[in-house]
Amino acid sequence: MSTNPPVELPFKVFSDTPARNIENPMDGIGVLHNIVMDMALKSLADIRYAGRETTPQQTHKQVLSIFDRIGDWSLRCVCVTGENCPCKDLLDWLRDTIPGDGFPGDPFPANLVPTSRPDPDVVIQQLEQSFDTTQREAVIGYFKRIRVGTAEAERSHEKLVSLERRISADSALNETARTLLLVNASVARHSRFMTLSLGRSEQQAGSAGQADVDGAALGGTVGAAGGPEAIIPGALIGGGVFSLCTALDNWL
Numbered sequence: 001m002s003t004n005p006p007v008e009l010p011f012k013v014f015s016d017t018p019a020r021n022i023e024n025p026m027d028g029i030g031v032l033h034n035i036v037m038d039m040a041l042k043s044l045a046d047i048r049y050a051g052r053e054t055t056p057q058q059t060h061k062q063v064l065s066i067f068d069r070i071g072d073w074s075l076r077c078v079c080v081t082g083e084n085c086p087c088k089d090l091l092d093w094l095r096d097t098i099p100g101d102g103f104p105g106d107p108f109p110a111n112l113v114p115t116s117r118p119d120p121d122v123v124i125q126q127l128e129q130s131f132d133t134t135q136r137e138a139v140i141g142y143f144k145r146i147r148v149g150t151a152e153a154e155r156s157h158e159k160l161v162s163l164e165r166r167i168s169a170d171s172a173l174n175e176t177a178r179t180l181l182l183v184n185a186s187v188a189r190h191s192r193f194m195t196l197s198l199g200r201s202e203q204q205a206g207s208a209g210q211a212d213v214d215g216a217a218l219g220g221t222v223g224a225a226g227g228p229e230a231i232i233p234g235a236l237i238g239g240g241v242f243s244l245c246t247a248l249d250n251w252l
Contacts, residue, residue, distance in 0.1 A: 030186030215242025
């Protein structure tokens with residue numbers, strides 16, 4: 001039992017927004033993504049304030065340091081998705097999976113973090129290598145639509161929610177593919193909302209959202225080697241690193 005003070009996650013603040021989609025069982029991941037980004041951003045800003053540079057690898061380390069205290073996390077939230085909210089089960093699973101000394105095996109290792117923002121084709125290539133022929137075409141097709149929907153200036157939220165319904169209803173998708181896509185769509189919606197709430201333009205929100213989606217896809221596919229549930233920490237790390245590198249212009 002940890003003797004550290006609890007790390008209270010502001011779930012109510014981050015989940016009770018127009019960005020949510022209660023139909024997506026993975027919507028808590030998009031909320032967690034924004035919370036992790038917010039927590040890491042404050043620490044990285046302190047490093048910058050002290051006159052030191054931040055790099056993609058330092059950003060990765062900072063994101064992991066937040067998960068190192070997962071045993072001290074406290075939700076104190078109003079449930080995002082009602083009776084079937086996955087957040088408590090998610091945290092229980094994360095706590096079981098991630099001991100106090102961090103991720104075993106690291107779902108998205110530092111040596112896989114790019115130093116420059118990768119071209120979308122690099123992400124698509126990773127998806128091609130991660131799914132067999134029964135899933136590959138559908139996953140890449142949906143992923144491309146999520147990226148396009150994230151950058152839409154008009155009705156982006158509605159388009160993403162409609163796409164999520166199609167993903168959920170697509171019986172041809174296996175559990176790994178569906179989980180990855182629903183996580184990506186949730187990250188896209190919540191990332192866009194967070195960027196817009198900071199006073200950024202639609203174009204900036206679209207660009208930031210696409211970076212987050214790319215990171216979540218890369219981290220999620222690397223993590224997927226450990227099974228569908230391992231997509232979640234991989235996507236949270238990848239999406240968090242890409243978000244922060246984009247926000248702080250850390251790409252080399």
